[in-house]
Amino acid sequence: MAAPAQKQDPTEARLEGLTLPDGAAWAREAREAALGRVRAMGLPTRRDEYWRYTDPATLTQAAAPRAAVFKPTDEVPLFQGVDRLKVVFIDGVFSPEKSDDLAMAGLEIDRLQDALAKDIHWAKDLYGTRETAGQDPVARPLAALNTAFATDGIVIRATGKAEKPVELIYLHRDETSDAILHHLVRVEPGAEVTVLEVGPAAARFNKCMEIDVADTGAFHHVRAQGRDHERRAVTHMFARVGKEALYKSFTTTANGVMTRNEHVIEIAGDRATAHVAGAALGDGHYGKFHHDDTVFITHDAVDCESRQVFKKVLRNGAEGVFQGKILVKEGAQKTDGYQISQSLLLDDDSSFQAKPELEIYADDVICSHGSTTGAIDETALFYLRSRGVPTDEATDLLTLAFLAEAIDEIADEALREDVAARLREWLERRRRG
Amino acid sequence: MLDIKGLAVKLEEEDKQILKGVDLSVEAGSVHAIMGPNGSGKSTLSYVLSGRDGYEVTGGSALLEGEDLLDMDPEERAAAGLFLAFQYPVEIPGVGNMTFLRTAMNAQRKARGEEEISAGDFLKLIRAKAKELKIDADMLKRPVNVGFSGGEKKRNEILQMAMLEPKMCILDETDSGLDVDAMKLVSEGVNALRDAGRGFLVITHYQRLLDHIAPDVVHIMADGRIVKSGGPELALEVEKNGYADILTEVA
Ligand SMILES: Nc1ncnc2c1ncn2[C@@H]1O[C@H](COP(=O)(O)OP(=O)(O)O)[C@@H](O)[C@H]1O
Ligand SMILES: [Mg+2]
Numbered sequence: 001m002a003a004p005a006q007k008q009d010p011t012e013a014r015l016e017g018l019t020l021p022d023g024a025a026w027a028r029e030a031r032e033a034a035l036g037r038v039r040a041m042g043l044p045t046r047r048d049e050y051w052r053y054t055d056p057a058t059l060t061q062a063a064a065p066r067a068a069v070f071k072p073t074d075e076v077p078l079f080q081g082v083d084r085l086k087v088v089f090i091d092g093v094f095s096p097e098k099s100d101d102l103a104m105a106g107l108e109i110d111r112l113q114d115a116l117a118k119d120i121h122w123a124k125d126l127y128g129t130r131e132t133a134g135q136d137p138v139a140r141p142l143a144a145l146n147t148a149f150a151t152d153g154i155v156i157r158a159t160g161k162a163e164k165p166v167e168l169i170y171l172h173r174d175e176t177s178d179a180i181l182h183h184l185v186r187v188e189p190g191a192e193v194t195v196l197e198v199g200p201a202a203a204r205f206n207k208c209m210e211i212d213v214a215d216t217g218a219f220h221h222v223r224a225q226g227r228d229h230e231r232r233a234v235t236h237m238f239a240r241v242g243k244e245a246l247y248k249s250f251t252t253t254a255n256g257v258m259t260r261n262e263h264v265i266e267i268a269g270d271r272a273t274a275h276v277a278g279a280a281l282g283d284g285h286y287g288k289f290h291h292d293d294t295v296f297i298t299h300d301a302v303d304c305e306s307r308q309v310f311k312k313v314l315r316n317g318a319e320g321v322f323q324g325k326i327l328v329k330e331g332a333q334k335t336d337g338y339q340i341s342q343s344l345l346l347d348d349d350s351s352f353q354a355k356p357e358l359e360i361y362a363d364d365v366i367c368s369h370g371s372t373t374g375a376i377d378e379t380a381l382f383y384l385r386s387r388g389v390p391t392d393e394a395t396d397l398l399t400l401a402f403l404a405e406a407i408d409e410i411a412d413e414a415l416r417e418d419v420a421a422r423l424r425e426w427l428e429r430r431r432r433g
Numbered sequence: 434m435l436d437i438k439g440l441a442v443k444l445e446e447e448d449k450q451i452l453k454g455v456d457l458s459v460e461a462g463s464v465h466a467i468m469g470p471n472g473s474g475k476s477t478l479s480y481v482l483s484g485r486d487g488y489e490v491t492g493g494s495a496l497l498e499g500e501d502l503l504d505m506d507p508e509e510r511a512a513a514g515l516f517l518a519f520q521y522p523v524e525i526p527g528v529g530n531m532t533f534l535r536t537a538m539n540a541q542r543k544a545r546g547e548e549e550i551s552a553g554d555f556l557k558l559i560r561a562k563a564k565e566l567k568i569d570a571d572m573l574k575r576p577v578n579v580g581f582s583g584g585e586k587k588r589n590e591i592l593q594m595a596m597l598e599p600k601m602c603i604l605d606e607t608d609s610g611l612d613v614d615a616m617k618l619v620s621e622g623v624n625a626l627r628d629a630g631r632g633f634l635v636i637t638h639y640q641r642l643l644d645h646i647a648p649d650v651v652h653i654m655a656d657g658r659i660v661k662s663g664g665p666e667l668a669l670e671v672e673k674n675g676y677a678d679i680l681t682e683v684a
Contacts, residue, residue, distance in 0.1 A: 377525075379523050380523055380525045382485055382486070382507060382523075383519070383522075383523035383525065384525075384533070384536075384537070385484070385506070385507035385508045385511070386483050386484070386485075386507050386508075386510075386511055386517055386519075387511055387533075387534075387537035387540075387541075387593065387597065388508050388511035388512050388537050388538075388540045388541035388597070389536055389537050389540045390506075390508045390544075391508070393536070393540060397528055397532075397533075397536060398525070398527075398528070400527070400528075401525065401526060401527025401528045402527060403527075404527040
């Protein structure tokens with residue numbers, strides 16, 4: 001009997017154009033399992049509680065909405081002055097010509113599809129594992145979609161102290177590119193690596209990074225999301241942090257019509273540390289700006305510290321969202337959890353919505369969270385002006401001061417200075433018009 | 434230097450007249466003091482001269498070297514040479530004291546069409562000036578006024594004044610909250626800037642600052658007006674008898 005004509009389910013509509021990439025049997029299995037998760041969960045809609053403040057429609061629709069490539073040459077790439085290993089993707093495709101040799105003392109680096117084609121590879125234990133764990137208690141279907149269909153990516157295993165950072169450079173050249181990248185980072189005991197990410201990547205970008213920081217390992221992440229005004233991105237960082245290990249992630253975002261950055265971190269070993277921070281500059285003048293930071297940190301060990309520091313400067317109708325949770329499990333005593341999300345609204349048209357959450361099942365913990373929305377401090381502004389600093393320059397100075405607490409989360413001084421200088425330049429450029 | 438005539442000011446948001454016709458002229462090279470009871474309008478005068486929002490000028494004029502101050506933005510007044518040492522210096526978390534001062538200095542220079550000061554010259558200058566005011570390197574690095582004691586804040590105001598070398602300096606109760614040593618440092622800082630080309634308007638509650646900074650003229654302000662002007666002896670009279678006598682005398 002013929003089924004009655006039906007409006008196609010949006011999840012199936014998205015899946016229709018995608019094919020599961022080839023790979024070793026285990027990889028194929030991981031991808032099929034992920035596809036099963038996507039189908040079971042369904043792609044998100046505005047009706048989902050977790051997407052209450054951000055409309056996922058353009059992230060889930062079948063084709064990527066067009067995004068103009070914004071003057072790729074008029075800005076000096078970030079971290080130019082830093083000695084690093086460059087890994088370049090153009091519209092989500094690895095470019096061997098533009099990339100450095102994937103070799104460095106202390107690191108094993110492979111392309112994702114090469115790792116996933118091998119019968120035996122360390123990636124087997126990680127691919128899709130953190131993502132699957134991160135689906136509970138909140139569903140993250142776009143991450144499962146990524147695990148199923150990611151076409152490219154990089155896998156990094158740190159076995160020692162990496163001599164320099166690895167920089168993932170995401171170039172955007174095609175107005176309709178729809179990129180799905182999946183990266184893996186495994187930090188072995190006592191090892192340390194810094195991963196940098198720079199660039200708009202594609203018209204629409206779905207990125208997933210799974211990170212396993214073993215006991216006493218250290219992972220640093222500094223990201224600058226490209227300023228192409230029309231680009232869209234949904235990114236997930238899934239991490240497990242072992243005993244006395246360190247996880248530190250900082251993101252700066254200037255423009256982009258739609259950005260949803262999720263961090264899902266499980267603090268699994270005693271005396272571990274996890275910090276996530278973000279500094280966003282949103283200006284609706286260049287088109288719509290919507291930026292959503294969604295963070296879920298689970299404390300499941302004793303004497304651990306976590307910090308969430310998110311700052312947003314919004315003007316001309318820009319929208320900011322923060323959803324941040326600290327979950328302290330039973331037995332996770334002596335937890336020190338800190339969360340702050342603040343927005344600086346430079347006009348009445350812009351908006352900020354925050355949903356800070358604490359859920360605590362241990363009694364010996366210190367957890368604090370705060371969220372504020374404010375305008376520029378008029379008293380400070382007048383003080384600066386009375387010393388001769390013009391209003392717009394004074395506003396920029398106060399804006400950078402507002403972002404400072406987030407920027408200070410970057411541990412490396414050279415990287416921190418680079419990011420701070422870039423934010424200063426962006427503001428200056430804007431001021432000059 | 435500074436010529437104020439019939440300056441009348443009300444609050445913007447309220448129907449409250451605060452200055453009711455202030456007349457005052459400070460010549461280059463002189464120090465004028467304003468004394469007066471709390472609430473008489475001394476700080477309001479200093480704010481209106483420096484261009485703070487929230488006040489409405491309902492009459493009169495204020496000129497700096499013949500230029501209409503009231504027509505300028507606060508930053509233009511600063512570039513023109515006006516400086517106010519605040520009664521309550523403002524804390525600016527996240528902005529380093531040095532960055533603050535260098536930005537201010539260069540902004541003023543730019544507005545006047547002068548060249549910016551080099552990083553090296555700035556550093557040399559600020560180190561020398563800070564030393565005279567016993568401001569240590571740590572205070573220079575810290576965010577503007579954050580965590581400073583009352584005395585440190587006031588010394589920081591004087592440091593800014595010394596760096597910016599304004600033509601017309603207004604000091605609003607710079608002595609309040611200072612111990613004897615800090616008072617000496619601040620006064621020495623001010624006295625070091627006394628110059629034939631510079632005018633001072635020192636607002637104070639007490640005679641004791643005027644022991645260190647000898648004024649040429651003393652004015653008494655009450656209820657939004659200058660009610661009496663005289664020589665340094667006027668300050669001593671206030672110190673001895675309070676304001677009551679003077680106020681009855683002029684009433
Ligand atoms: N922004 C303001 N809002 C309300 N009242 C004000 C404001 N500024 C000044 N005033 C009032 O104006 C009067 C003069 O204040 P002020 O200039 O601070 O006096 P002084 O410095 O001589 O003590 C006081 O009655 C004070 O309460
Ligand atoms: Mg006062």
